[in-house]
Amino acid sequence: MCVVGSANIDLVVAVDHLPAPGETVLGGRFTIHEGGKGANQAVAAARAGARVSFVGAVGDDDYGRRSSRALAEEGVDLERLRTLDGEPTGIALIVVGPRGENQIAVAPGANHAWELDDHDRARIAAADVVLTTHEVPMSVVVETLAAAHARGIPAILNPAPARALPSEILRLGPILTPNEHELTVSIGNDDGATALEELASRHAGPIIVTQGAAGALLVADGREERFGGRAVPAPVDTTGAGDTFNGVLAAWLAEGTSLDDAIRAANVAASMSVIAAGARAGMPHRDAIDGELSV
Numbered sequence: 001m002c003v004v005g006s007a008n009i010d011l012v013v014a015v016d017h018l019p020a021p022g023e024t025v026l027g028g029r030f031t032i033h034e035g036g037k038g039a040n041q042a043v044a045a046a047r048a049g050a051r052v053s054f055v056g057a058v059g060d061d062d063y064g065r066r067s068s069r070a071l072a073e074e075g076v077d078l079e080r081l082r083t084l085d086g087e088p089t090g091i092a093l094i095v096v097g098p099r100g101e102n103q104i105a106v107a108p109g110a111n112h113a114w115e116l117d118d119h120d121r122a123r124i125a126a127a128d129v130v131l132t133t134h135e136v137p138m139s140v141v142v143e144t145l146a147a148a149h150a151r152g153i154p155a156i157l158n159p160a161p162a163r164a165l166p167s168e169i170l171r172l173g174p175i176l177t178p179n180e181h182e183l184t185v186s187i188g189n190d191d192g193a194t195a196l197e198e199l200a201s202r203h204a205g206p207i208i209v210t211q212g213a214a215g216a217l218l219v220a221d222g223r224e225e226r227f228g229g230r231a232v233p234a235p236v237d238t239t240g241a242g243d244t245f246n247g248v249l250a251a252w253l254a255e256g257t258s259l260d261d262a263i264r265a266a267n268v269a270a271s272m273s274v275i276a277a278g279a280r281a282g283m284p285h286r287d288a289i290d291g292e293l294s295v
């Protein structure tokens with residue numbers, strides 16, 4: 001499978017409550033982690049047993065080298081990861097609260113300074129599943145989805161961070177995986193219930209709304225089905241839970257499983273991912289996901 005996405009370094013401060021606008025919260029603990037939605041998804045899929053190639057960009061700096069090294073250690077194919085001169089590696093400033101909730105601000109740097117080339121296109125065309133997000137340029141997202149569509153390859157768009165979805169994406173009909181906030185923004189309707197109806201009436205493919213501990217809601221082919229989540233008594237850090245969901249969903253689909261089975265695995269993996277600090281530390285490996293699914 002192929003992930004076309006972002007790679008960031010996450011600068012994280014864990015505090016006893018999230019700051020309100022204008023508030024300074026003192027007493028936090030600082031850590032640095034590898035992150036970026038695309039790179040996180042690639043790692044989640046690789047740990048779930050998929051062969052993953054990553055298409056993206058980092059800067060020619062220490063953070064870029066740290067980011068690539070971490071992906072390589074997970075067995076992700078980095079032939080299409082470019083290093084850009086004059087652009088810094090993407091940075092996310094993250095504040096994590098006592099129940100694992102977060103606030104994130106991203107400086108995309110290199111992630112927003114590239115376009116697909118013919119080698120990337122060949123890599124996408126050869127994939128069994130393609131996964132992308134809004135942390136790379138919209139032109140890259142559209143071209144990736146169009147290439148997958150032309151080849152009949154299953155494609156997933158995790159529409160995060162939230163932004164309005166252009167009609168060309170709705171026409172291409174990728175599997176969409178918004179959370180509840182992204183759902184309303186993607187269609188420009190603040191009301192969650194009618195936003196889903198409206199998106200479903202305009203989008204040609206399946207929609208999976210991720211709902212954190214509550215699980216996920218699938219709308220596809222006129223069918224609506226709820227997949228229950230697993231409550232985690234004391235989540236440490238929910239950063240990367242959505243990425244785990246998407247990476248595992250893609251990994252399962254790459255094995256030819258049904259969308260329903262892929263959602264079950266993704267739900268379980270996402271709930272397991274929140275038990276450790278940092279986007280990736282809690283992401284489960286395949287045997288752990290299989291173990292949880294068999295309970």
Ligand code: RIB
Pocket residue numbers: 006008009010034035036037040091092104106135239240241242243279
């Ligand atoms: O989804 C979590 C990720 O969002 C973080 O790792 C951060 O880098 C931001 O991209």
